[in-house]
Amino acid sequence: MVALAALSLAASVSLVSVAQATSQVPLEAVADQALEQDERAWDFVEGITTEVGPRQAGTEAEKRGRDWAVAWLEKHGFENVADEPFEMDTWVPGDLHKAQVISPFPQPLVVQPLGKSASTGPNGITAEVVKFDTHADLVAAPAGSLAGKIAYISHSMTPTQDGSQYGFAGPARWTGAGIAASKGAVATVIKSVGTDWHRNPHTGGTSFPEGVEPIPAGAFSLPDAANLERMFERAGGQPIMLKLTLTPKNLGTTTSGNVVGEIVGRDPSLPPVLVACHIDSWWNGTGAFDDGAGCGIVAAAALNVRDAGQPLRTIRVLMAGAEETGLWGSKAYSAAHIDEPIAVGLESDFGADRIWRFESNFRSSNSDLHAKLASAVARFGVSNGTAVATGGADINIARDQKTAIIDLQQDGTRYFDLHHTPDDTLDKIDKAQLRQNVAVWTQVVGILANEADPIQPPATEPSAPAIMEQ
Amino acid sequence: MVALAALSLAASVSLVSVAQATSQVPLEAVADQALEQDERAWDFVEGITTEVGPRQAGTEAEKRGRDWAVAWLEKHGFENVADEPFEMDTWVPGDLHKAQVISPFPQPLVVQPLGKSASTGPNGITAEVVKFDTHADLVAAPAGSLAGKIAYISHSMTPTQDGSQYGFAGPARWTGAGIAASKGAVATVIKSVGTDWHRNPHTGGTSFPEGVEPIPAGAFSLPDAANLERMFERAGGQPIMLKLTLTPKNLGTTTSGNVVGEIVGRDPSLPPVLVACHIDSWWNGTGAFDDGAGCGIVAAAALNVRDAGQPLRTIRVLMAGAEETGLWGSKAYSAAHIDEPIAVGLESDFGADRIWRFESNFRSSNSDLHAKLASAVARFGVSNGTAVATGGADINIARDQKTAIIDLQQDGTRYFDLHHTPDDTLDKIDKAQLRQNVAVWTQVVGILANEADPIQPPATEPSAPAIMEQ
Numbered sequence: 001m002v003a004l005a006a007l008s009l010a011a012s013v014s015l016v017s018v019a020q021a022t023s024q025v026p027l028e029a030v031a032d033q034a035l036e037q038d039e040r041a042w043d044f045v046e047g048i049t050t051e052v053g054p055r056q057a058g059t060e061a062e063k064r065g066r067d068w069a070v071a072w073l074e075k076h077g078f079e080n081v082a083d084e085p086f087e088m089d090t091w092v093p094g095d096l097h098k099a100q101v102i103s104p105f106p107q108p109l110v111v112q113p114l115g116k117s118a119s120t121g122p123n124g125i126t127a128e129v130v131k132f133d134t135h136a137d138l139v140a141a142p143a144g145s146l147a148g149k150i151a152y153i154s155h156s157m158t159p160t161q162d163g164s165q166y167g168f169a170g171p172a173r174w175t176g177a178g179i180a181a182s183k184g185a186v187a188t189v190i191k192s193v194g195t196d197w198h199r200n201p202h203t204g205g206t207s208f209p210e211g212v213e214p215i216p217a218g219a220f221s222l223p224d225a226a227n228l229e230r231m232f233e234r235a236g237g238q239p240i241m242l243k244l245t246l247t248p249k250n251l252g253t254t255t256s257g258n259v260v261g262e263i264v265g266r267d268p269s270l271p272p273v274l275v276a277c278h279i280d281s282w283w284n285g286t287g288a289f290d291d292g293a294g295c296g297i298v299a300a301a302a303l304n305v306r307d308a309g310q311p312l313r314t315i316r317v318l319m320a321g322a323e324e325t326g327l328w329g330s331k332a333y334s335a336a337h338i339d340e341p342i343a344v345g346l347e348s349d350f351g352a353d354r355i356w357r358f359e360s361n362f363r364s365s366n367s368d369l370h371a372k373l374a375s376a377v378a379r380f381g382v383s384n385g386t387a388v389a390t391g392g393a394d395i396n397i398a399r400d401q402k403t404a405i406i407d408l409q410q411d412g413t414r415y416f417d418l419h420h421t422p423d424d425t426l427d428k429i430d431k432a433q434l435r436q437n438v439a440v441w442t443q444v445v446g447i448l449a450n451e452a453d454p455i456q457p458p459a460t461e462p463s464a465p466a467i468m469e470q
Numbered sequence: 471m472v473a474l475a476a477l478s479l480a481a482s483v484s485l486v487s488v489a490q491a492t493s494q495v496p497l498e499a500v501a502d503q504a505l506e507q508d509e510r511a512w513d514f515v516e517g518i519t520t521e522v523g524p525r526q527a528g529t530e531a532e533k534r535g536r537d538w539a540v541a542w543l544e545k546h547g548f549e550n551v552a553d554e555p556f557e558m559d560t561w562v563p564g565d566l567h568k569a570q571v572i573s574p575f576p577q578p579l580v581v582q583p584l585g586k587s588a589s590t591g592p593n594g595i596t597a598e599v600v601k602f603d604t605h606a607d608l609v610a611a612p613a614g615s616l617a618g619k620i621a622y623i624s625h626s627m628t629p630t631q632d633g634s635q636y637g638f639a640g641p642a643r644w645t646g647a648g649i650a651a652s653k654g655a656v657a658t659v660i661k662s663v664g665t666d667w668h669r670n671p672h673t674g675g676t677s678f679p680e681g682v683e684p685i686p687a688g689a690f691s692l693p694d695a696a697n698l699e700r701m702f703e704r705a706g707g708q709p710i711m712l713k714l715t716l717t718p719k720n721l722g723t724t725t726s727g728n729v730v731g732e733i734v735g736r737d738p739s740l741p742p743v744l745v746a747c748h749i750d751s752w753w754n755g756t757g758a759f760d761d762g763a764g765c766g767i768v769a770a771a772a773l774n775v776r777d778a779g780q781p782l783r784t785i786r787v788l789m790a791g792a793e794e795t796g797l798w799g800s801k802a803y804s805a806a807h808i809d810e811p812i813a814v815g816l817e818s819d820f821g822a823d824r825i826w827r828f829e830s831n832f833r834s835s836n837s838d839l840h841a842k843l844a845s846a847v848a849r850f851g852v853s854n855g856t857a858v859a860t861g862g863a864d865i866n867i868a869r870d871q872k873t874a875i876i877d878l879q880q881d882g883t884r885y886f887d888l889h890h891t892p893d894d895t896l897d898k899i900d901k902a903q904l905r906q907n908v909a910v911w912t913q914v915v916g917i918l919a920n921e922a923d924p925i926q927p928p929a930t931e932p933s934a935p936a937i938m939e940q
Contacts (some may be wrong), residue, residue, distance in 0.1 A: 053697075197893075222897070226897055423669055
């Protein structure tokens, strides 16, 4: 019993404390400890969602978020912490978000505007709804056929572990409003690009082609979209008249910023490891899954690597500003730092559920390192993927520099239940899965930051496609 | 193969058609068929949620709901269909429902007003929040101690199959605002009395004691309540200042009504079987679980019993008006019909999930009938409960007449995820479970409506307690 008690006591001594004393704790042990007891990632995402909340790109709320992140990084001993400013065009959602079926079945529907939506004005607009079951049906509609009408665009998205049905359903949001506008529509409403059945619509950016005047564009929650579709079935051909009131505004140019900080390596002349996330969120949620968790994960991993002893290479954390409304921060960071080579870029921006697959863009060009990384994360349930890593929205610089990229693919089954909705709140984060993320990141970033040889660019691999905002 | 095909064809012939031809289909067969293929309950709840939507008590929307229900009952061949009017005091939620933490962590919180809440006026009120972890803590607060403050009342409700934690957590909503007002509070906000983690607050009625002036009273969603509670942990003693804007209105006296219809029995002189539900809903959802489903279930069961042959007793369907804001319809029905004895009363008003327990208030006083009913529903997975049935909110008349009562207890595990929220929509209804409800109701109502002997009152049983609104 005494022996057991002593063992138990020994196990409870933090490896972090040991690390700070000796700087010689094995990376594997630090990662294993993160799996069991990391608190840093949680503290970051709890803190920013509680003390700041929503952080719409380019607004004073995002500024408070950046200030909060700067303070957190400084408190945790990051070096070279800064908020690097850039200019952007800023859109805000306004106060009125209403939809009302006027006839034949009068009732309110829950709607939220899409990013870049025009305003209906406070008095709203009323028009007949034309239903398109798919984006392809909208594309096929004749020119001019939507004059004076509101286009409604549906789709049939289901949850997928790899999130791939975002690409299947996403065009309804990404381009639907612009296509409808070009055919004369006075407004567009879509079935939310999401997979949950709560009355919390999924916002997100939309776009209008050059020369097409933006129109009001909103998203219904899935229950409201289903209700509207049932109305078409029950209306017996009577027109469905909808009053839509959305009052977003363009604020013109405002200043946003990229928050950066470093764990400085033993050889700062070596290209750094860039770990990224984004600090902004849509206005309607608190940005826990998207992307407070990602910032917590990458920052915690950087600190954990430091706990295992000062790394060879510098680890640079990039918490990009203004991702949601057009990758403003990612583009600005690349423009500002394009001449400072990075060794490798990786990003966390797909929630807080477990990582299940490791991918790189140097599987053949640096097969030893790829294999070493894949082997190191296998014990966390992460498989060795054959897809070519393309990186996320926040690491434009890695694509622009054509450098090494790693994707640590998270389980996306729940992601599109929460993405861009009011429901993106702290309670959705599963602490055990968040810790698995930190453990995997610690392991991967620790190996990368201690790699003496070049993590060579993917000269022999297919080039990564451009990434659009998430 | 020919024999099999013939069997398959025979199985697909509707028993309902046979019944209409012969009036001699066994009740059990009709109930079994309902389990597999009832469409009537679904048609009712789909229709009223799609073609009418929210039906706030005493408003024109509820009137459209009653008109819709009258038309549905007539279309399905009910007799003596009527909308029996009554007067009521009508409260409506108004347009502005906002809460904003002003300091130290400025951000919006999602709030909805409670029924009978006063208005803050369109400019809102700002005050410090005083947190009470439980209703008991609020009760214990000294007189006058809340002067100028906003009281926040929390609780720790969890899902329960029998719904019993509604009684545990409910006082935060039922009486919290009145208690806080009596101690000087300028407003009250509660953690929603609910069990889901979506940003859709649970409304519901609150009350103010005689002589206490109503104050504004709202409910936060659980994620928002948890966020506020974390702010208290992180504020280091700084006051949490909240701006609350709620603009409900009292419309004074308006007219509501009780929708009734009958399957007239072979001996109309016998006291009828009263099957009840309520037709109104809160403004924020479409009233699918609460209580469109209940009306669909009881109406479908009545029609199914008719399919098995004209019953001995009349089955009277009561779709009560204005339940949510004070059982106005239930009270009005009892007052109007107190001198017309009913044989037995039963109600469906707890969602659309499966029935798992049968209870009566005549287990000892008419043990043969109790046993017969319990035995008849056992094949649907319904157990024989020992609790004394007390009936639901809509059958005041059964309690006032001290007559027989049956409770067909539904599984409430999900009920308080949806109750009184925007998420109370058609998509939440599981068609298979809805059909199980119709099957059990068909079986029970069919036996009751063909019972020649008195379904005697519970002279020897404990009397049922008064019921408050749900």
